[in-house]
Amino acid sequence: MNNATLKERDLAVLWHPCSQMKDYEKYPMTPIKKGDGVYLEDFDGNRYIDAVSSWWVNIFGHANPTIAQAMKDQVDQLEHVIFSGFTHEPAIELAENLVKITPPGLDRVFYGENGSSAVEIALKMSIHYWQLMDKPEKTQFVTLENGYHGETTGALAVSDVGLYKEPYETMMFDVMTVPSPDCYYREEGESWEEYSRRQFVHMRKLIEEKHETVAAVILEPLVQCATGMRMYHPVYLTELRKLCDEYGVHLIADEIAVGFGRTGTLFACEQADITPDFMCLSKGLTAGFLPLSVMMTREEIFEAFYDDYETLKAFLHSHSYTGYATGCAVANATLKIFREQPIIENNQELAKHMAQATAHFADHPNVAEVRQTGMILAAEMVQDKKTRQGYDWKERRGMRVYEYALSRGALLRPLGNVVYFMPPYVITPEEIDKLADIAWKGIQLATKD
Structure with a gap:
């Protein structure tokens, strides 16, 4: 079994949530075979850091043995x-x-x-x-x-x-x-x-x-x-x-x-x-x-x-x-x-690291704000930083970040023009650094006219 075969079977019978199904012609879905900690793996062997906890539910990693x-x-x-x-x-x-x-x-x-x-x-x-x-x-x-x-x-x-x-x-x-x-x-x-x-x-x-x-x-x-x-x-x-x-x-x-x-x-x-x-x-x-x-x-x-x-x-x-x-x-x-386990205490340290790893995002000419509450961090892309005028929603800048991130091994599903991290609590500082690097490069690519 491979990604291509599963995509074809899926599109023949399924209707996905929060999706314009025609979008899958431009943004192909990713069939997932298994999960392990913060990672998801597809049928072609590609691995992705699940930066959004699979719709904010997975707090202790995929396939948590306990x-x-x-x-x-x-x-x-x-x-x-x-x-x-x-x-x-x-x-x-x-x-x-x-x-x-x-x-x-x-x-x-x-x-x-x-x-x-x-x-x-x-x-x-x-x-x-x-x-x-x-x-x-x-x-x-x-x-x-x-x-x-x-x-x-x-x-x-x-x-x-x-x-x-x-x-x-x-x-x-x-x-x-x-x-x-x-x-x-x-x-x-x-x-x-x-x-x-x-x-x-x-x-x-x-x-x-x-x-x-x-x-x-x-x-x-x-x-x-x-x-x-x-x-x-x-x-x-x-x-x-x-x-x-x-x-x-x-x-x-x-x-x-x-x-x-x-x-x-x-x-x-x-x-x-x-x-x-x-x-x-x-x-x-x-x-x-x-x-x-x-x-x-x-x-x-x-x-x-x-x-x-x-x-x-x-x-x-x-x-x-x-x-x-x-x-x-x-x-x-x-x-x-x-x-x-000291989950809350560990999260507080991870949150600090997340803030440090993304601090430079605030200097980007098309990022209006980097905001954070605990283990939730978001960067908002805008057309004009001074006036905070947003991009036309039809341009779908967030999807550009999404596509780039997938190509680099990360699931960063945007909310419009907002790129956010909401990862499982088992993520490491090194994996946060990787996410930050991918998100930064994705934002740079997405904001180029």
């Missing part, structure tokens, strides 16, 4: 069982582990299947809770400009990415969107904290005026990933928690992409010292091995649904693989690695 063994052991015993009326040890253990390590007060775990489903669970539970509290008028959600929360209908409704959302507007409920605290737009000399505080005025004004009809605010803590790894200061979260408490509004933290060590702490909310009312987790939870998500909430929200059957207060939401035993076993193995 996690693989846990998965095999569980499959030999119990692969899955209906989670209504039945339970099993992996799900109980995982819930206990998560309650211990997440922000204090998140004491109840509801299982989903992927990130979008976790968001849907949080949205539905918030709306339902307010009905049980005799506040049925609280039906609206507040979101951030350029936020992204998934692609099922509810998750997409509370997102703000027109390219993904606009064709389906007739299927969705209305939301209220406020300007983002995205620090890319701060004034010269203005700090991240100053700008984030300034942007918070918009949120405060809306909640003060509309809180009686608002069920919850949903946002991605610290990094808006899908819209270009845009970042903001933790003070925004601190102030938002106070505001939600003041006006009786739920706070939903979507930590699907930023949780489990990505931002320099185990969870991004830790950097603001807050506990949300709902926290959505997925991606790194199972380190790229299996789909699984959780939605965590407070005991008081659980108690609102706890009553006699005849009251019909139960939260009737389910998935075929709710509480998936094999997925839970994999997640427990993932958390065990966090417990037994």
